[in-house]
Amino acid sequence: MDALVEENGNPGGSDPLAAEEVGTVTSVGDQDSYSQDSTTYKTYLQVQSVIQPNQQSVIQTAANIQPVQLSKGNVILVGKPNSVIQTASGNIQTLQVVETGSDDSLSNDDDGSTKKRRDILTRRPSYRKILNDLGGGEIAGVHFVETTSLISHRNSSNIHVIPAGAIQISSGQGDGMHTLTMTNATSAGGAIVQYAQGQEGQQFFVPVVAQNSSGTMQSAQQMAEEAARKRELRLLKNREAARECRRKKKEYIKCLENRVAVLENQNKALIDELKSLKELYCQQKVE
DNA sequence: CGGCGCGGGCGTCAGGCATC
């Protein structure tokens, strides 16, 4: 029973994020693609877990969260060998538990590595990293297309900006999708995009080849137009990023609330168990 | 019905951070 450790003893105070900030010795997922801090959040968000470096810890799933799927080769790193990995359904998966007390990457033998380690432990990963991990790396590209649809509450057109340089315009009804491919759209001197109007009021970008007839000089007006287009593109990206950030933040807060519920239930169960054990002890003492 | 407060969402800016 001592393996069930409440996470509230974090030194960071009442900050709900503090537990994650100190407990970064958990790693689930693709070790090649993510840093330790981000995978900590992945673990937390998928299975409602917190593992602190100096404690035996619990990984516990919430009722409405899918059990974590550990593919071959994934490792959970814990600081103490007797930690408990627990799921709501009672099914305990086979896991590889590795003691990390002597991990070179976490050792603090000099000031530089100490600072680096502290930075790793305390830096809060972005909501994008946290919540993109929810969908798994294999669908990252699809997820990006999904989440970059520019559905404004003031108009109904959809625009999909794809990292490879293609722009997709969807009708929203699934009856056709036009794709405009841009090459080197983001590199200096490459294609320039500008707004255009679709058939049903759709807004989209059209690549425009930079006009420097002899490849030497652009007029001031052209440069100003290019600057304006760049600004529009930057604003568009930032608009979408802000929307995505808000969405992920909301999702993250939901996950935190779920964890509160899980921990409250766990706390209540422990209190009940303690009470019954006390009663049993008192009875035996009287007899 | 109009005014008011509140909550939520959005766009934009600015600054930090990561990557090249």
Next chain:
DNA sequence: GATGCCTGACGCCCGCGCCG
């Protein structure tokens, strides 16, 4: 150092409920 991404902060707008 340049560039792009992420996110907190700010102001604005809109919808909703409440009150006189």
